[in-house]
Amino acid sequence: MFAFPRCPQRQPVATLVAAFALALPLAACGQAPDRAETAPAASRIAVSHGWSRETAPGQDAGGAFLTIVNEGTVPDRLLGGTAPAAQDVQIHTVDMTGGVMRMRQLAKGLEIPAGGTVTLAPGGNHIMLMGLKRPLAQGETVPLTLEFEKAGDIGVELTVQPIGAEGPEEEAHHG
Amino acid sequence: MADPTPSAGPGKNLKTARTILWFLVLLAAGVRLYALLNRDGQPSETATYADTVGGPFALTAPDGSTVTDRTLAGKPFALFFGFTRCPDVCPTTLARLAQLRKRMGEDGGKFAIVFVSVDPQFDTPEDIGPYVALFDTPIIGLTGTKEQIDAIVGAYHAFYEKVPTEGGGYTVDHTASVFLMDREGKLQSIIDHHESAETSLAKLERLVSA
Numbered sequence: 221m222f223a224f225p226r227c228p229q230r231q232p233v234a235t236l237v238a239a240f241a242l243a244l245p246l247a248a249c250g251q252a253p254d255r256a257e258t259a260p261a262a263s264r265i266a267v268s269h270g271w272s273r274e275t276a277p278g279q280d281a282g283g284a285f286l287t288i289v290n291e292g293t294v295p296d297r298l299l300g301g302t303a304p305a306a307q308d309v310q311i312h313t314v315d316m317t318g319g320v321m322r323m324r325q326l327a328k329g330l331e332i333p334a335g336g337t338v339t340l341a342p343g344g345n346h347i348m349l350m351g352l353k354r355p356l357a358q359g360e361t362v363p364l365t366l367e368f369e370k371a372g373d374i375g376v377e378l379t380v381q382p383i384g385a386e387g388p389e390e391e392a393h394h395g
Numbered sequence: 396m397a398d399p400t401p402s403a404g405p406g407k408n409l410k411t412a413r414t415i416l417w418f419l420v421l422l423a424a425g426v427r428l429y430a431l432l433n434r435d436g437q438p439s440e441t442a443t444y445a446d447t448v449g450g451p452f453a454l455t456a457p458d459g460s461t462v463t464d465r466t467l468a469g470k471p472f473a474l475f476f477g478f479t480r481c482p483d484v485c486p487t488t489l490a491r492l493a494q495l496r497k498r499m500g501e502d503g504g505k506f507a508i509v510f511v512s513v514d515p516q517f518d519t520p521e522d523i524g525p526y527v528a529l530f531d532t533p534i535i536g537l538t539g540t541k542e543q544i545d546a547i548v549g550a551y552h553a554f555y556e557k558v559p560t561e562g563g564g565y566t567v568d569h570t571a572s573v574f575l576m577d578r579e580g581k582l583q584s585i586i587d588h589h590e591s592a593e594t595s596l597a598k599l600e601r602l603v604s605a
Contacts (some may be wrong), residue, residue, distance in 0.1 A: 278525060
């Protein structure tokens with residue numbers, strides 16, 4: 221799911237058993253800040269819950285939705301990306317003022333604040349797969365590589381949902 | 396302004412002035428209340444607006460046939476403007492309508508769902524067929540020439556505008572509300588993009604029972 225192994229440093233200490241179980245990884249995490257001091261300020265970006273909606277033949281564009289978590293101490297910026305299924309990957313925002321849908325490209329990208337979570341979802345900021353080379357079929361997974369200003373390229377798999385899906389893990393509707 | 400001055404005289408004069416003052420206050424309140432009530436009521440004005448929405452149109456269906464307001468007459472319909480390359484708001488709206496229709500059971504078949512593409516440059520009638528088929532419920536997908544689309548958008552007091560994007564492409568801004576038209580083709584209500592499923596459901600139930 222995540223693009224890098226997460227250290228469980230943010231989890232509350234639950235029980236003694238858990239504390240013992242976590243002792244080793246915690247020790248490993250404890251060394252991270254020391255390394256960060258010598259390296260340039262690190263952006264720690266994790267991309268998860270990638271999904272898209274099926275498209276019809278002749279439909280030239282598709283949306284991609286996902287969650288970006290910046291567990292680092294510096295802000296980063298989503299600049300764009302690439303996908304084998306599309307000619308171009310853009311970041312878009314949606315404005316619904318006055319009952320009118322206005323979709324606009326975020327040419328300067330999207331800031332991912334330090335310690336922040338940014339969710340790209342229908343009706344708000346989202347990724348546009350422009351110039352689809354083929355229709356996206358329900359049930360398949362489509363690779364997407366996102367480009368971040370500091371964290372570089374991070375890959376995520378998009379699960380293609382039914383066209384009416386409004387979230388990443390929606391069950392297929394039965395009857 | 397009508398404030399009585401204490402020096403105006405003793406006893407009786409002051410009392411008269413007070414009475415007049417109270418009378419003026421009540422009169423002002425009455426006038427204000429009357430104005431408020433009148434504005435809230437406004438039944439005639441709403442009816443007038445609804446009467447101006449809709450009307451004659453002619454567009455093309457995926458099979459090449461012409462669909463007009465008369466083709467739709469006799470059955471209520473929910474009309475939505477959009478375009479197939481809108482991956483976000485358009486599918487969400489159409490899918491929600493499809494889901495509400497399923498929730499209505501038998502009543503769900505008592506209204507038509509009409510999708511009008513406002514991107515005639517890209518969406519051909521043939522393209523719209525497979526697009527509306529994705530929603531797993533009968534949807535009448537229509538488009539036409541720019542003139543035909545301008546005509547229906549104008550008739551519904553709706554809005555659309557082609558907006559150029561970087562790299563030579565374009566997107567289309569458009570009204571995202573759903574127009575609920577009764578069996579005579581008159582506007583009965585509008586579904587707003589932000590409202591709850593329950594509110595929309597109630598409007599659709601009212602549409603088919605009218």
